Amino acid sequence: MCCRALAVIAMIALPALAQKAEYDRARELLTTGHPDEAAAIYRELSKADPRNADLLLNLSIAEYKAGKFAYAAASAASALKLNPDLVPARLFLGASYLETGDFTQAIDALERVVAAAPGDKNARLMLGQALLGAGRAEEAVEHLRLASELLPSNPRVWYSLGRAYESLGRKDEAVAAWNRLAALPPSVEFHMHKAEVLDAEQRWGDAAAEWGEALKLAPQNTDVRIKAAWSLYRLRDHEQTVALLKPLLTTAGKPDIPFLYGASLLNMQQPEKAIRFLNDALRLGPGFLPARAALGQALLLIGEPAQAIPLLESAIGTDHDGSVHFQLFRAYQLTGQAAKAREALAGYQRLRASLAR
Secondary structure (H helix, E strand, C coil): CCCHHHHHHHHCCCCCCCCHHHHHHHHHHHHCCCHHHHHHHHHHHHHHCCCCHHHHHHHHHHHHHCCCHHHHHHHHHHHHHHCCCCHHHHHHHHHHHHHHCCHHHHHHHHHHHHHHCCCCHHHHHHHHHHHHHCCCHHHHHHHHHHHHHHCCCCHHHHHHHHHHHHHCCCHHHHHHHHHHHHHCCCCHHHHHHHHHHHHHCCCHHHHHHHHHHHHHHCCCCHHHHHHHHHHHHHCCCHHHHHHHHHHHCCCCCCCHHHHHHHHHHHHCCCHHHHHHHHHHHHHHCCCCHHHHHHHHHHHHHCCCHHHHHHHHHHCHHHCCCCHHHHHHHHHHHHCCCHHHHHHHHHHHHHHHHHHHC
16 A cells, blocks of 8 residues: 555644654654654654554554554554544554555454545555455455545556456456556556566566566565566576565565575575575465475585475475476485485476476
8 A cells, every 4th residue: 555645644643742843853754755764753752652642643654654564553553552543543553454464454444444434535445455355355346446436546446446356257347447547647556467467478577577667666665576576586587586675685474585585596506595595484484385395405405405305395286397306306316215216206207298298
């Protein structure tokens, strides 16, 4: 969710503090595009006045605009503990959960905002997006159609509607939504949709170019950056993948980031460096099979075939080109398991023959 649509709320809460000059400075920083600095000031002011819900709301807004969504959610939740009727705090709570991918909690918060303020355009749109993210596309369409009447020039509405209709198999309505999106001025969502279509067609280079256009419009958008990295990785442009993801390495909760970073290092013949990041990917997503396969390959390359075997065995279902079977063959061979080595080699040969056909 874009911050601009929510920025107006930053002006609603004016705490009565002796440190009014600091508050005014934070508000100015927030409105002039320096949310990190504003958040630091609001944080100190909140420490001095911990019972002030409005200050916590402003802290949440600053953290949200700085892209620190987990912190923004925590600050909004603290504000609501002090004042459960503070609807803007609940809006930012839902918006932050939406950004972190916690769709269940986002839905709960945003449904309560919509109930309290049925005409809130942003709440309606974000509720539709959260329902779509939770796999409840039928319910999402209801809210997104209302949002399209309230926000007909908002590309996020038409992008989300297009995705919802597609997931329901309503192709004609999806095409109509994509056409409405295309008729608007170029937007992040317009380039995202084009990139997703190209990715589906396995046109990784063209897709990467579209993701790049989306990033120009939204350089802080983590999801766009990750999807751009996937296209580059599939294109085997590993140096660009690493460069694109480096600023995100401290981002919590997304196994794609350390996986793509580590797998790119692995493909650049740096298995020792890759292992740390592949372990991080598995810590965040223990069932992430591509990360298990990559970590197994890295361990094999550094001379640890016994440790590699269980990882490679668990990832065998992801093997579409024979590479996992071949690595297992080498690992079994190096650990003296001749029968298993022959079986893995036969599997590798079957896959390669199938690809050749």
